[in-house]
Structure formats: C-alpha cells, structure tokens
Amino acid sequence: MNAPAIKTKKQVNKSQEKETVSKNSLSKEDSVSKPIKKKPHADVPINTYKPKAPFLGTVTENYTALKEGAIGKVQHITFDLSDSDPFLNYVEGQSIGIIPAGEDNKGKPHKPRLYSIASTRHGDNFAGNTVSLCVRQLQYEKDGETINGVCSTYLCNLSKGDKVKISGPVGKEMLLPEEEDSNIIMFATGTGIAPMRAYLRKMFEPMEREKNNWNFKGKAWLFMGAPKTANLLYNDDFEHYKKQFPENLIYTKAISREQNNSKGGRMYIQDRVLEHSEEIFNMIENPKTHIYLCGLKGMEPGIDEAMTTAAAAKGLNWSELRPQLRKAGRWHAETY
Numbered sequence: 001m002n003a004p005a006i007k008t009k010k011q012v013n014k015s016q017e018k019e020t021v022s023k024n025s026l027s028k029e030d031s032v033s034k035p036i037k038k039k040p041h042a043d044v045p046i047n048t049y050k051p052k053a054p055f056l057g058t059v060t061e062n063y064t065a066l067k068e069g070a071i072g073k074v075q076h077i078t079f080d081l082s083d084s085d086p087f088l089n090y091v092e093g094q095s096i097g098i099i100p101a102g103e104d105n106k107g108k109p110h111k112p113r114l115y116s117i118a119s120t121r122h123g124d125n126f127a128g129n130t131v132s133l134c135v136r137q138l139q140y141e142k143d144g145e146t147i148n149g150v151c152s153t154y155l156c157n158l159s160k161g162d163k164v165k166i167s168g169p170v171g172k173e174m175l176l177p178e179e180e181d182s183n184i185i186m187f188a189t190g191t192g193i194a195p196m197r198a199y200l201r202k203m204f205e206p207m208e209r210e211k212n213n214w215n216f217k218g219k220a221w222l223f224m225g226a227p228k229t230a231n232l233l234y235n236d237d238f239e240h241y242k243k244q245f246p247e248n249l250i251y252t253k254a255i256s257r258e259q260n261n262s263k264g265g266r267m268y269i270q271d272r273v274l275e276h277s278e279e280i281f282n283m284i285e286n287p288k289t290h291i292y293l294c295g296l297k298g299m300e301p302g303i304d305e306a307m308t309t310a311a312a313a314k315g316l317n318w319s320e321l322r323p324q325l326r327k328a329g330r331w332h333a334e335t336y
C-alpha cells in the first residue's frame with residue numbers, strides 16, 4: 001500500500017491526500033466477460049485553479065532538454081508553487097494549463113494550453129513545492145514564413161523569475177496503479193515522455209522511493225521515439241535507472257532518422273513493438289500490466305496496427321482486446 005505523500009503546504013483538502021489510484025485488472029479468463037467497475041478517482045486533485053482564476057507561478061529553471069545537434073527546441077521548465085493557496089497539489093500523470101501572456105488576434109486573452117507534468121508530486125528538488133514541464137516549441141512553415149506556436153514559444157523563452165498563469169491540475173487518464181508489483185509498458189514520442197519521466201522518477205529515484213514509501217517491484221518497459229540520439233529526452237537518467245535496476249527497467253529506443261525499420265523506412269516505436277510482440281503480449285496477459293501512450297496523435301494508428309499484428313500472432317483479436325483493457329483501466333492514452 002502507498003503512503004500518502006502529497007506535500008501539505010498551506011491548506012490541503014483531505015481528499016487531495018491520496019497517493020495513487022487503484023485500477024481494475026483484466027485476467028486472461030475474464031478478459032471479455034467481466035468488466036469491473038472503475039473507481040472514480042475522487043481523491044485526485046482536479047482544477048484547484050481554473051483558467052479564469054489561475055495561480056501565478058514563478059519560473060525557477062528553464063533549460064534545454066536536448067543535446068548538441070538535436071532538431072528543434074525542447075525545454076525543461078520548472079515553476080515554484082510555494083505561494084499557491086490552496087496549494088496546487090498534483091499527482092504523477094496529470095497535466096496543467098498554461099495561459100500565455102498577451103492577447104490573441106481578436107484582442108482577447110489567450111486560451112490555456114495543456115502540458116503533461118514531467119515531475120513527480122515531490123518536484124525535481126524533492127521539496128514538494130514545484131512543478132516541471134517538458135515543452136517543444138511548435139514551429140512550422142506557412143507560405144514561406146516560419147510560424148511559432150503561441151504558448152510553446154512563450155514557455156520556451158521564459159526567464160528565471162518570470163510569473164506565469166497556471167491552471168489545473170487536470171487529467172485522470174494517465175494515473176499510475178497503486179500496486180508495487182504492477183508492470184508498466186510505456187510508449188512515448190517526443191515530449192510524450194513527460195508523464196513517463198515522472199513515473200520513472202517515482203519508481204527509481206532513491207529519494208522518491210524513500211518519500212513515497214512505494215518500492216516498485218514490477219517491470220517497467222519504456223519505448224521511446226525520437227528523431228535523433230541528441231533528441232532523446234532525459235536519456236542519461238533513464239540509462240542510469242537501467243543500470244541500477246536491470247531487473248525492473250527495459251529501455252527500448254526508436255531513433256527515426258538514424259535507424260531503419262525492417263522495410264528500410266524510419267524506425268518508429270511501433271516497429272519496436274513488432275520486434276518484441278511476444279514479450280509484450282506475455283506481459284499484457286498479466287492483469288497487473290498497464291499500458292501508457294503519450295505524444296504525437298499520429299502514433300496511435302501505428303501502435304494499433306502493430307498491436308493488431310502482434311496480437312494475431314498469439315491468436316488474439318486486438319480490436320476486441322483493446323476496449324477491454326481500456327474498460328479495465330489498463331490502457332491509458334493521451335496524445336496531442
């Protein structure tokens with residue numbers, strides 16, 4: 001069982017104190033016939049700050065998450081939450097809203113954009129008073145002009161000390177199961193790694209393990225997609241966890257512009273799924289296995305296709321199995 005470990009800065013609602021959320025399981029035998037009622041996650045904090053009355057967080061850090069030679073701009077950004085009252089508690093797997101400064105082209109305040117939280121509830125400094133994000137600057141070409149995304153550009157260019165309007169937290173889709181012996185399969189592309197970074201810190205950072213009184217004993221398998229090696233986000237941390245916990249963490253990379261799939265095309269995580277389909281489906285047959293998908297919307301059909309092929313090799317029908325996994329609270333997807 002997990003100990004409640006949410007920092008109780010200022011006044012914390014009793015209902016916000018619970019640490020993680022139980023999920024129902026799906027056994028091989030009952031996988032079709034017995035969907036078990038999901039828990040409502042009533043204890044998870046939601047919308048402590050609404051977009052119309054946001055909390056003003058202060059930037060404490062904003063540094064590149066990329067290595068030399070990477071494509072684009074991706075920043076790791078941390079905000080101080082100490083002054084929030086009520087305290088802006090959150091749990092791993094949630095998102096926050098950011099309202100960029102300025103106005104839109106109609107003279108109205110900008111709408112909030114959602115960002116997955118990349119830190120655990122204890123924050124990167126373990127003091128429980130910060131939240132971190134992993135943000136890619138949106139940039140594309142239109143009519144020969146480079147267009148910069150409003151909010152992502154605003155975030156990537158913030159300086160230490162800047163005040164930022166934050167709403168949330170929101171989201172119950174990507175919460176971790178409570179059981180220490182659960183298995184966690186993760187499919188991430190690009191900044192979709194954000195919630196996975198929080199999970200992996202919770203599982204493998206010694207300070208996190210101590211603070212949570214939660215000692216992950218299952219198997220975690222991260223499939224990470226990036227265009228180049230230099231774009232692999234938090235790669236050093238994950239390599240370190242793998243060394244420290246070789247029995248508990250598998251880390252599989254698909255580096256699209258440096259590796260080729262079996263057809264000679266770009267290597268995507270769904271190609272890695274096909275390579276490891278037998279092991280993945282052996283894990284899925286265990287009711288303690290959860291699957292998390294986060295990142296590019298475009299990856300979902302590819303993952304589905306790979307899972308369909310992989311399932312068929314085991315005599316299973318993915319189009320039937322996936323809704324069952326979802327109903328059982330074991331399939332978690334957040335793509336954008």
Ligand code: FAD
Nearest residue numbers: 113114115116134135136138140149150151152191194336
């Ligand atoms: P905007 O200024 O709002 O521009 C976006 C618009 O530009 C699009 O709606 C589209 O109309 C247009 N556009 C985009 N690309 C093109 C193109 N190639 N050609 C033509 N038009 C185009 N982002 C992260 O970086 N990190 C995260 O952790 C993260 N988590 C998220 C979690 C959730 C649950 C959701 C829903 C989204 C998440 N996002 C994340 C995405 C984020 O919310 C924003 O959508 C993103 O940062 C772009 O916002 P923006 O204000 O910079 O772009």
Ligand code: A2P
Nearest residue numbers: 189190191225226227256257268269298299302
């Ligand atoms: P590529 O851009 O080479 O086609 P980032 O956000 O840092 O660009 O990383 C996203 C990663 O996801 C890239 O490696 C990108 O490959 C890859 N990708 C792009 N489209 C898909 C897709 N449909 N399915 C899976 N991965 C994808």
